Amino acid sequence: MDKLYWLDQIKLQDRAKVGDKAFYLSRIMQRGYPVVPGFVVGAEVLQEFLETLNSSESLVADLPHSSLHLDVANWRQLQQVAGRLRQEIITATVPSPWVGKILTAAREWESNYLILRPTVMVSNSTQAVGNISGLLESVFCLCNEEAIALGLKRAWSQLFRARSLLYWQRLGTNLQQVNLAVLVQPIRNAIASGLFNANTSGWEIAATWGLEVAIANGEVLPDVYYIQPETGKLIEQQLGSKILAYRVDNTAAKDDLQSLPQSELALDNTCLVAYLLEETQQKQYALPENFLQQVIVLGNQLVNELGKKFYIKWTISQESVTPKLYLTQVSAPQSAIPHLQIIKGLGAARGRVTATAYVITANSSSKPEQLPQEVILVARTIKPDWLPLLQKIVGIITEQGGLTSHAAILARELGIPAVVSATDVTALIQSGDRLLVDGDRGEVSRMKEHIASEGIPQKWSARENSQLNHSHSSLPSLSPNSNSWQPIAPLSDLTRPQTVIATQLLLNLSQTSLIEQLQDLPVDGVGLLRSELMTLTILDGKHPNSWLADGRQAELLERWTEQIMQFARGFAPRPVLYRSLDWRSHELPSFPNVVQPSPKSVLGERGIFSYLVNPAVFELELAALAAVQKAGYSNIQLLLPFVRSVEEFSLCRQKVEQAGLTQVPQFQLWIMAEVPSVLFLLPEYVKAGVAGISIGTNDLTQLLLGVDREQEQLARRFNELHPAVMGAIAQLIQMSKDAGIPCAICGQAPALYPEIIDRLVQWGITAISVEPEAVERTYQAIARAEQRLILEAARRQIKGG
Known part of the structure; x- marks a missing residue:
């Protein structure tokens, strides 16, 4: 006996060894349903056991290579043969190493009693087996060596009962086709x-x-x-x-x-x-x-x-x-049981969807020209310039990337179920396969055609969530005339009672197509408008430099302005924090005329350093923001990414002033707090004119811990929950409070690890910005955290009184 098959680890290829009962139960257990734990003594063990009995005088000497040539109409012969077979099995000895292995495994449950359930698969059968529960019954036994050995033999011997032999012969099934395994589980009263x-x-x-x-x-x-x-x-x-x-x-x-x-x-x-x-x-x-x-x-x-x-x-x-x-x-009927091949990955965007796969092979690095609608895209990786294509698909699976990769971020914003870091998925899946993508569990299942027709693409929609569908006018908002964040009227128009929260709840967005769906969510504005993803829909596959080189600056400025204005209009008077371009140029190989860094570069020319090297595009962004202001929208703020030094910030601030943005009193200039140098320089940044910070946990984590966020194996172990990262976040919040400026957080940490929201609120975070799909659970988590703080303060006051 080489191994035991644990229910939570059984794979598709194990089905013949573990039998249908255990296989189906394992499928359900692995999908998160409450199943009594267990392991299977495989069908091959019975074969090994029978081979130990083979002798010239043994009836089982011919097994399992014959059906004993029984005349099933002769009841006397049938009973005699069945009785002798069962007697041989019951009186034989099960090898002690087998029993020892089973006992050791069973003792993990700390149960005094076991149930041994026969589980069968019939191989190469053209006829339905039907319900065989009357042929093979469960055996109860104590959890000790003697009882386990006897229980195994009693379970196995049932295959050779008279009624069992009769059933298989009349079904036209030879005994060698019957794979009998035994499912072992603890039993409690x-x-x-x-x-x-x-x-x-x-x-x-x-x-x-x-x-x-x-x-x-x-x-x-x-x-x-x-x-x-x-x-x-x-x-x-x-x-x-x-x-x-x-x-x-x-x-x-x-x-x-x-x-x-x-x-x-x-x-x-x-x-x-x-x-x-x-x-x-x-x-x-x-x-x-x-x-x-x-x-x-x-x-x-x-x-x-x-x-x-x-x-x-x-x-x-x-x-x-x-x-x-x-x-x-x-x-269940075999047509209903999900005969799946489950591929494990990381659940990057919530939801489940069933659809046909469209695979971009691992050796293909170029962007596809077009994609069929309503398919699940399977690719080695997804680059930002693929965004226009993603509007048509219903699911995403990638081999590479972690929870903060572009594929994950895009999927969460668009409400597309996604699994990333699924090893060799482009080789395991072919275009046309019917798949179930489970973004909650991080699983991909290849399904039979007749099962998959039930799937419905689960696009995220605020209007389908009645508990969130209400006017934003009653929610807390950023006062346009102040650097402080102030709550206003109570939540009075919700479809179900909600708790008023003082901590700001904001959205991470990039797509204008989502504004209408999301503008009525209980949020206080847009905490992160990702410009690099927003502009991909207007650049027609070209780098902004190409537009400028072709003399199309005015046309691009008009497009850019209109995109920003849609967000300003859709969320007014609530603030929209526009983060200026933060491309890593090596991620965009399809854009020509761009100087490429080393292919091994993790960061590229990130953030405002690129503005100083090539100021033309940044100046175009500022001109677009100024045009939005002139159109009467004063709720647009600017968020500078990847700031490394006070000198860099000061140079960018000069350009902001030259563009005329600071002439509007409500305008605020923020920076992303993602480069660790901010931990040491924040007071100097505030003196230089920083009005607020937004903590980018994705980059802060990789820079503090030396972990490339795209390297999924490292990113799984070294994430935002690391004490160094949490300590840095706490320090930034405290330093912001000391400096009198607001401090938001816009990275993925609150959505991926909602347990940290308690600490963020306790430390005094001003605002939390998340993807649309995380709004409801983040709202509730903030409310619970604030209620706990109020309760603790009240208790302290009572004790003090």
């Missing part, structure tokens, strides 16, 4: 157990007290609940006839059970005990109301996984502290 049967006509839930054995043996008439599938509402419930129940108890003796109807399984296992229910308990429904609702919710979720027709077994485990609901078995 249950409050209640039962079945959930879903079909097109309705849902039925059956429940009884204790373990599921009473229903399987037909010894009780369970309680039945009839559920309306469309609404999940209880239509009718019928109290069953439940006289006895089962539990596990290794202290019980058989003599204690003589007055009760016992199954063969109970008589053979002293750990499984049947007991009479109290009369009051017999008259009660076994499934508590709160767990009834949990079963209904679970069934509703499984409809999305398995279709409208399936069958599950569930149990409410009697845990030491809190009872929990678990799945113990999942059955």
Whole structure:
């Protein structure tokens, strides 16, 4: 026995070794459903065991290479052969290393009892096998070597029962086609157990007290609940006839059970005990109301996984502290079971979508001319200049890049489910494959054609989230006449009650196409307008330098101005913090006439240094901002990226003044706090005219920790939660408070790691800016954090009084 197959690690290629029951259960478990943990003793182990029995006198000497040439019409012969086969198996010895390996694994659960569930796959079968639960029954045993060895043999021997041999022969299936494995799971006493049967006509839930054995043996008439599938509402419930129940108890003796109807399984296992229910308990429904609702919710979720027709077994485990609901078995028509190949990556943008793959092979680095609509784009990496193409697609998968890569950022803003860092995905997937992209779990699943038709592209839309669809006029906003952030009227027009928050909630945006959808969100403005992504939609695939060289400066200025003005108009009077261009030129190879840095350069000519080297494009940006101001919009502020020194900032400020932007009293000039030198120079920046800072956690993290954000293996381990990064953020917030300027945060950290919002609020962050998809959960996280601070302050005041 080479290995055990753990449910949470079983792969598609393991299916024949673990059997269908364990395989389907593993698929569901790996998708996050509550499944009792377990591992599988593979089908190859039974073959090895039978080979140890082979001798000239053994009936199993011909197995599994024959079907024993039985005349199944001759019942006497069938019974004799089956009895002798089973006797040979039961009296044989299971190698002690096998039993030791199973016992060691089982002890991880700290359970005294195990259940061994036969799980079968029939290979090369042209005929449906059907339900074989009556042929192969679960075996209960104690968690010790002797009991495990006997339990294994009892599970295996069921393949050679008379009725089993009869079934396989009449089905036309040779025994060598039957792969029998054993699923081993811990078993704990249950409050209640039962079945959930879903079909097109309705849902039925059956429940009884204790373990599921009473229903399987037909010894009780369970309680039945009839559920309306469309609404999940209880239509009718019928109290069953439940006289006895089962539990596990290794202290019980058989003599204690003589007055009760016992199954063969109970008589053979002293750990499984049947007991009479109290009369009051017999008259009660076994499934508590709160767990009834949990079963209904679970069934509703499984409809999305398995279709409208399936069958599950569930149990409410009697845990030491809190009872929990678990799945113990999942059955469905094979057409409904997701026969998937799951490829793991990083979930970069939330949501799930099913569609056809369009693969750009790994050896292709050029931008595709066009993409089909409503496809899932699979590529080695996605460069910023691909943005116009992404408007047509419904999902993104990349081999490279981390959670702060351009592909991830673009996907989150556009509301496209995305998985990044999926190793070798361009080789594993072909164009035309039907895929399920799960951005929540970071999984890509290749699906059968008939399963995939249910997928609906999940584009993010504020208007589909009624809890967020309300006027912004009642929200906190940045006072246009002050450098301070002030809350105004309370939240009175929400569709459901919300808590007033004092911390500003802002949006990270770049696409004008989203303004109409997002302008009514409960946000205080745009905290990060990414100009480099915004302009890609107007540059027609050319670098701004090309426009200037061709004498088309006026045309480009008009386009640029109109783009910025749409944001100013859409969110007025709320502020829009426009971040000037922050391209890394090596990311844009399709733009001609641009001096390329070393291909190994991580940073390139980042930020305002490039403005000083090539001022023409920056001056064009400033002219566009001045034109927006002249059109009457005073809510546009300027955010300078990647500032390395006070001298650089001062030179840029001179250009800002020359453009006339500072003549508007409401105008503010901010800087990104992402280069670690800001930690030492912030007071000097404030003296030089910085009105506020916005912490860019993506670059601050990679520069503090020496981690390229595109190197996913490093980025997984060294992220924004590192104490050095959190310490730097805390220091920047405190320094801003000391200097009397606002401090926002616009990197991905609050959205990727919402647990840090508590600390940000406690430290005194002024504003948090996130992608649209993270608005609701960030709003709620801010509200909770502020409430905790208020409560703590009140408690301190009471104690002090």
